[in-house]
Structure formats: structure tokens, C-alpha cells
Amino acid sequence: MFYKILGIWLFFGLYSMALAQNTYQIKGVVLHAKDLSPAQGATIVSKNLYAVSMEDGAFTINNVAEGTYSFTVSHIGCQPATMSVAVQQNIKEIKVFLLEAATELEEVKVNGKTKNREAKEVPIVTQTVSKEFLEQNRENTLMQTLSKIAGVSTINIGSGQSKPVIRGLGFNRVAVVQNGIKHEAQQWGNDHGLEIDQHGIENIRIIKGPASLLYGSDAIAGVVDIQPNKTPLPNSFNGEVNILGESNNDLLGVSTGITARKDKWFYRGRLTYRDYGDYKVPADRISYENYIFELHENNLRNTAGYEANASLGIGFVSEGIKSETVFSNVNAKNGFFANAHGLEVRTSSIDYDSSNRDIDLPYHKVNHFKITNNTVLSAGAHILNIDLGYQNNNREEHSEPVPHGYMPTQPDTKERLFIKNTYSLNFRDTFKPTDQHNLVLGLNTEYQNNNIGGWGFLIPEYNRYTAGVFGYDQFKVNSNLHVLAGLRYDIGRVDTRAHYD
Numbered sequence: 001m002f003y004k005i006l007g008i009w010l011f012f013g014l015y016s017m018a019l020a021q022n023t024y025q026i027k028g029v030v031l032h033a034k035d036l037s038p039a040q041g042a043t044i045v046s047k048n049l050y051a052v053s054m055e056d057g058a059f060t061i062n063n064v065a066e067g068t069y070s071f072t073v074s075h076i077g078c079q080p081a082t083m084s085v086a087v088q089q090n091i092k093e094i095k096v097f098l099l100e101a102a103t104e105l106e107e108v109k110v111n112g113k114t115k116n117r118e119a120k121e122v123p124i125v126t127q128t129v130s131k132e133f134l135e136q137n138r139e140n141t142l143m144q145t146l147s148k149i150a151g152v153s154t155i156n157i158g159s160g161q162s163k164p165v166i167r168g169l170g171f172n173r174v175a176v177v178q179n180g181i182k183h184e185a186q187q188w189g190n191d192h193g194l195e196i197d198q199h200g201i202e203n204i205r206i207i208k209g210p211a212s213l214l215y216g217s218d219a220i221a222g223v224v225d226i227q228p229n230k231t232p233l234p235n236s237f238n239g240e241v242n243i244l245g246e247s248n249n250d251l252l253g254v255s256t257g258i259t260a261r262k263d264k265w266f267y268r269g270r271l272t273y274r275d276y277g278d279y280k281v282p283a284d285r286i287s288y289e290n291y292i293f294e295l296h297e298n299n300l301r302n303t304a305g306y307e308a309n310a311s312l313g314i315g316f317v318s319e320g321i322k323s324e325t326v327f328s329n330v331n332a333k334n335g336f337f338a339n340a341h342g343l344e345v346r347t348s349s350i351d352y353d354s355s356n357r358d359i360d361l362p363y364h365k366v367n368h369f370k371i372t373n374n375t376v377l378s379a380g381a382h383i384l385n386i387d388l389g390y391q392n393n394n395r396e397e398h399s400e401p402v403p404h405g406y407m408p409t410q411p412d413t414k415e416r417l418f419i420k421n422t423y424s425l426n427f428r429d430t431f432k433p434t435d436q437h438n439l440v441l442g443l444n445t446e447y448q449n450n451n452i453g454g455w456g457f458l459i460p461e462y463n464r465y466t467a468g469v470f471g472y473d474q475f476k477v478n479s480n481l482h483v484l485a486g487l488r489y490d491i492g493r494v495d496t497r498a499h500y501d
Helices: 002-021 114-123 131-136 142-146 343-347
Strands: 023-032 042-045 048-050 058-065 069-076 080-085 096-098 125-130 152-156 162-166 174-178 201-209 220-225 236-244 253-264 265-276 285-288 292-294 304-319 319-337 363-379 382-398 414-431 436-453 461-478 481-497
Touching: 023 080, 048 292, 125 131, 142 162, 162 174, 162 220, 174 481, 304 481
Parallel strands: 023 096, 174 220
Antiparallel strands: 023 058, 042 048, 042 069, 069 080, 125 201, 152 162, 201 220, 236 253, 253 265, 265 304, 285 292, 304 319, 319 363, 363 382, 382 414, 414 436, 436 461, 461 481
């Protein structure tokens, strides 16, 4: 048995030696023909055979059977070379000389503009507010933060509510746009602030002056355009946690957000909670409409409040299309500085100084729910923007019931209730028919349904429908002269309902 196994082993050993005797080794070197310098990293390829030249240009291919082979030698910046090699016994070293490749490139133009140049070419006064500015100048509300910009101020009642004023005009003369949709609340009143979470905003564009051509008649004074955040990078995940604190109203809060993207889908989420006390001022008494009011420990009494916000965004991006849907909800309760919201409080028995964090009468509660969808399509030379939005604004104002004349005292504190539903659709087509013209054609539509309640009457219930079409052309006469011409046509209808008391 031993001899049989040994014989088989010897047979396979002799057979392997015979195979080894029929294979050979190819050695060579690749050089640049111009200066005979070694070509490192050149590829030498044939069918089932492959090698890469070393630092000195040398290469080796082992276990090559006898025969004739055709090799292609390639290197960056050189013309490919083809050679035929006869593999046999005593094969000599191969030398390959590569010639430089002459590649003729067509003219390449790189065009770009600085932000200052772009600002000069826009015939309206605009200012861009970056995320860094917002973080470095953050105040209790978004508009208090933006009030540090020249030409922008606020209307405040307490420390938790403020509304924009641009060059002296406010209320319905200033449009606030978020993600392409005009923010619709009860913006006609002094104490109606913006129900917008200022955390997580990356870029704001402020237009000072008339912009009604693009945004409608509400933009007579200007626009606060809160632009959509940038699309996350592919296969990325980012998160942040912001701890909030202020000393002038003892604010404590936290805001945390995450952003992620997997292939073509991306997601955003944010949660914010803020709780603050009465606003402090450097005075122990104030005068309001010729009345002198004492302040306890320098606090503007009953200006405390809290705010709880949540948002979620889901988006899709691919070649030629980007679409994102954002769900957001802002819930807040704020006290009104009592002496600025009706002078009846002078005779009230409510102790507004019991705590600097309590919320007594008068106060308001507001919940603003919003759904927006922004879709951008690239169709050849045209860029199409489609914005859809739904908003529900639910606002309550509570005050201490006081009888007037023969009217009976109201049984509860709900002075006013406003429930407003808004549906929005915007369409815009941007294209350049020539290098001198930049055309934009668009459509804005909006439907509102506003309902009221409570024992105090200010505005009636109504349904409101508006629609507008516009077009404008930015004509470039030369690099220093741009002319903007546009046309807009609006129609609207308001149906009010009678109120009986």
C-alpha cells in the first residue's frame, strides 16, 4: 500500500514539473520617449494578463504560457502603445517607450458673481441674514433678533411676542414667507406675533421696500423671506443640541435638531421648548397714557410665558427634481403686560406680583399648525417651482370680565377666539430666453376661512379668496445697467358674516 501511494505522489510531482517547464516570465520597463524617465503606474494589459509598472518603470508578469501575446500599455498623459510579444525560452527584457499625448481642449468659461455684485444687480434693496448672524444675535423672538438689521424694527407686547416693522410699516403691509408659503395668522393686531420657531433656520432674505409684484399686495413695505434649508449631503447624519438661557427674563430652554440623508431621501426634525419669566427693565415705575404704574422688582408684570415647537421634514432629491414636505406646529402661551392691555387692571384684585413666572390674566394661547410642500423641477431651460401649503391658526385671548354700563358681567375669561384656515398654491417658471433676459412667470392663489368666538367682538367671520398672476423681466443692458419691468394682476373676494350679540 505504501508503494502505491508513493508512486502516485511521484507521478503528480513529475507532471507539475512538466507544466512548470512550459511557463515563462515576462520582464520589461516602461519609459517616457521624450527624456527616458521611468513611467511609474503604467498599466500593461493583455487577455487574462495584467501588470503595473513600479517606481523605476519595471514590470514583471509571471506564469505566462508559451505563445504570442498582444499587450496594450497605457499611462496618464501618454498615447497608448500596442506591442506583440512572443513568449518562449530565453525571452529578452522588453522596453516600451511612450509618447506624450496632445489633447486639445475646447474653450472653457467659468462665470461667477460675488454676493455684493448680485446685490447690485437686483433692483430692490435686499439683505441676507445667515445662520451665523442668527446664532450670534439671538433674542427671545425671531423679530427681536432681526431688529438688529438697519431699517427693521418690531412691535412688542411682553417678551414673547413681536411682529416685523420695515421702514415704519407693519401689520398686513409686511409679508412673512416661510418655505415659499406666506405665513398667515392674525397679523392685524398689536399683540399678534409670529408663530415661527427661530431655531433651525439657516438663511433669511429681507426685502426692504415694495415687493408686491412677486408676493402680492401684503408686501407693500417689504418681505421677511425664510428660505428652505440646504439639502443634506448624500449618506450623511447631523445633529445638534442648543441650551438656551437669558438673564433679562430668566429664560430656560432647549432646542435639538437632526438631519439625515440616505441615497435620494432626506429627513429633518426639530424639537424646541422655552420657558421664561417677566421681562426686567431698569425702572421701578412707568407711565402709560398718563397713569403711573409701580413695578415690583423692576419686572413688567405678567410678561412670562412658554413655547413648545415641533417640526418634521421629509424630502426626495434626484436628477431634475427636488421635493420636500414639512410639518410644523408652534404652541405658545404668553402673558400680556397687564397695564398695556386695558386699564381695568388698576382696580383688579389679581396679584400679578405673586411670581415672576406665573401667567395671569390677561394672556393669550395660540397654536399654529402648518404643512408645506416645495417642489423644484428642471425642464430643459426652465426651472419650475411649485409651493403648496395648509395652515391652521387657533388663537385665544383671555381677559378679566368687566361690566360696561348695563351689560352683565361675562361668565368666563375667553374674550376672543380666532380660528383661521388657509390654503395656498404658488407656481413660478424661471427661464432665460437670451443672455440679456431673465424671465419669471408666476401664479399665487390663497383661500382663507376665519371663524371667531368669545364675548369680545373685533372682526367678523369671513371667507377670503385671492389670486394673482405676474410676470417680470430683468433686462441686462450692460454689466452696470439692469432694468426690471413687470406686470401683475390680482383679483379677490371677501364674504363676511353678520355678528349678533
